[in-house]
Amino acid sequence: MSDRPVAVVTGASSGIGAASARALAEAGFEVVAGARRSDRLAEAAEAAGAVARPLDVTDPESVAAFVARLGRCDLLVNNAGGAFGLEPVAEADLDAWRRMYEVNVLGWARVTKALLPLLIDSGNGQVITIGSIAAREPYPGGSGYNAAKHGEAAVTRALRLELLGEPVRVCEIDPGLVETEFSLVRFSGDAERAEAVYEGMTPLSAEDVAEAVAWAATRPAHVNVDQITMMPRDQAGARIVHRR
Ligand code: NAP
Numbered sequence: 057m058s059d060r061p062v063a064v065v066t067g068a069s070s071g072i073g074a075a076s077a078r079a080l081a082e083a084g085f086e087v088v089a090g091a092r093r094s095d096r097l098a099e100a101a102e103a104a105g106a107v108a109r110p111l112d113v114t115d116p117e118s119v120a121a122f123v124a125r126l127g128r129c130d131l132l133v134n135n136a137g138g139a140f141g142l143e144p145v146a147e148a149d150l151d152a153w154r155r156m157y158e159v160n161v162l163g164w165a166r167v168t169k170a171l172l173p174l175l176i177d178s179g180n181g182q183v184i185t186i187g188s189i190a191a192r193e194p195y196p197g198g199s200g201y202n203a204a205k206h207g208e209a210a211v212t213r214a215l216r217l218e219l220l221g222e223p224v225r226v227c228e229i230d231p232g233l234v235e236t237e238f239s240l241v242r243f244s245g246d247a248e249r250a251e252a253v254y255e256g257m258t259p260l261s262a263e264d265v266a267e268a269v270a271w272a273a274t275r276p277a278h279v280n281v282d283q284i285t286m287m288p289r290d291q292a293g294a295r296i297v298h299r300r
Pocket of ligand 1: 066067071072091093096113114230231233237238239
């Protein structure tokens with residue numbers, strides 16, 4: 057590894073994670089990109105100029121092996137996550153709720169806890185969490201994802217308080233609608249239903265969010281960007297969307 061600062065991006069095989077890996081490499085970071093789908097990850101990492109490493113944030117052994125190969129970590133972008141389903145509480149699939157908690161909250165905790173010593177040792181560390189508007193506003197059908205993203209936001213904000221006095225900044229970026237594979241995953245591969253989410257409106261792109269990640273990561277060391285909420289102009293709330 058060179059003497060450039062090292063950024064770890066979780067969930068970097070598509071969407072916001074892949075775009076953040078690119079933006080951070082362009083901003084001067086040595087980027088280590090992790091995800092489960094090795095072919096997609098290799099492709100995204102090559103396009104970004106990043107190093108690809110297998111990572112499943114829900115698997116303790118996978119996280120331990122990923123972290124053991126790092127000699128340095130200056131920035132952790134906790135991006136791996138997602139939603140499964142859009143059912144009301146009355147029809148809740150609790151296995152899906154459990155999986156959302158596993159990836160968005162416990163995955164966040166597993167990776168963050170493992171990397172904290174390196175982040176502190178770096179002398180200028182940073183944790184950036186990709187949360188969601190779902191972490192701020194519950195919406196009908198969102199309950200399981202709302203709970204997971206509210207949980208992720210809560211642990212991010214607790215970490216900010218716990219690290220006061222340490223050389224580690226903590227930032228939460230909460231986007232609204234971003235056109236990625238998010239809705240395809242949410243609706244179990246139903247492309248028509250996924251496309252309808254963005255119909256008649258202009259969503260954010262993964263690159264729009266990645267720009268915010270790179271901006272927060274390149275502020276001077278004494279500047280902590282605590283929280284960013286960003287939405288498309290066509291969206292004014294979790295479910296308040298203008299469609300043409
Ligand atoms: P995406 O294209 O589906 O990307 C999700 C990424 O997470 C993929 O790279 C996926 O890679 C990875 N991932 C999922 N489970 C993982 C696991 N167990 N271990 C490691 N990586 C895992 O969707 P996205 O929109 O970019 O989502 C990124 C983040 O933004 C998520 O936290 C999501 O909740 C949040 N977000 C999205 C939106 C939106 O509208 N798109 C809005 C607000 C917030 P593998 O499948 O290869 O592991």
